[in-house]
Amino acid sequence: MKQRPAPQPILITDASRSQDDQLTSRQKRYVLMMGIRVACLVVGAILVGAKVPLLWLWLPLCILGMVLIPWLAVLLANDRPPKEQHRLAGKFQSRQRDDTPPMALPTEEHPHKVIDAEP
Template sequence: MARKEPEPIRITTATRSHSDDIAGRQRRYVISMTIRTICFLLAVVSMGHWFMWVFLVASFVLPYVAVVIANAGVSPDPGGPDEVLPDFTTRSLEGPDHA
C-alpha cells in the first residue's frame, strides 16, 4: 500500500509586500486627488449655479478623505488558511498478535 503524502498547508493570510502596499496607497491617493481637482475645476466653471457649492465642498473634503484612505492600515489578502485537522485515518500502532 502506497503512503499518501500530506498536502502542504497554504498560507493565504499573509499581508501584501511593502512595495505593493505603498503602490496601492499611492494609486488611491492619486485617484482621490484627481477627483478633487476635477471637482474644483467644475466649481470654477459653474460659477453662479447652485451645484457650484456641491463641487466646492467636495473639493475641500476630498483631501481629508484621500489622506485617511491612503493611510489606512495594511489589509491582508482575502481568504484564510485551510482548516488543519488531525488525520485519524492513518494506521495506529497495533499490539502484539495473540493468535
C-alpha cells in the same frame, strides 16, 4: 519506528500582500482622489463662468468635494491593514486560557501519596 506527521503546507492564498504592494495601492488611491478634487475645482470654475441655472446647488457641492476629498485621501493613504498576530502567539494564548497543564491527570485518577516523617 514511529513516523512523524507530515508538515502542513503553507497556503499561498493566506499570505498577506507585501509592503510595496500595499504602498502602491495606497498611492494610486490617493492620486485618484486628488484627481477628483481637481475635477471638482475645474467643474466649479466652469459653472461660475457659464452662470448655469441652479448655481447655488452645484457650487456648494463642488466646494464640499474640494474640502472633504483631501481629508479622506490622507486618511485612506495612511491606512494599513492591521498587523496579524504571530502564529505562536495564538498557541500561547490558548494554553494560558486553559488552567490545567497539558499532561496533568485529574486528581480522582491519581491519588496523592502522603509520607509522614513521624511514625
